[in-house]
Amino acid sequence: MKDAITLSIDGRPLSVRAGTTVAAAVELAMPGRGGHVSPGGARRQPLCGMGVCGECRVTIDGEAHRLGCQTPCAAGMRVRTDA
Numbered sequence: 657m658k659d660a661i662t663l664s665i666d667g668r669p670l671s672v673r674a675g676t677t678v679a680a681a682v683e684l685a686m687p688g689r690g691g692h693v694s695p696g697g698a699r700r701q702p703l704c705g706m707g708v709c710g711e712c713r714v715t716i717d718g719e720a721h722r723l724g725c726q727t728p729c730a731a732g733m734r735v736r737t738d739a
């Protein structure tokens with residue numbers, strides 16, 4: 657893939673095109689499973705895609721509550737959906 661970068665999502669490598677958002681990468685890695693888990697245990701999925709709803713929150717390189725829809729993927733980035 658031209659302009660591919662590799663990051664990890666929940667410890668598994670994934671290659672995406674440069675410019676792909678983290679929210680899109682999470683969907684590619686685990687279709688329909690969502691990016692995080694609510695306090696009640698339900699999987700949540702991105703809703704607005706513009707930084708308002710917070711449903712795309714993930715942990716990126718150890719920093720919790722990052723908005724996946726507003727964050728472009730970067731080479732070597734470590735994304736966790738379980739925090």
Ligand code: FES
Nearest residue numbers: 705707708710725
């Ligand atoms: S999808 Fe709503 S803030 Fe990211």
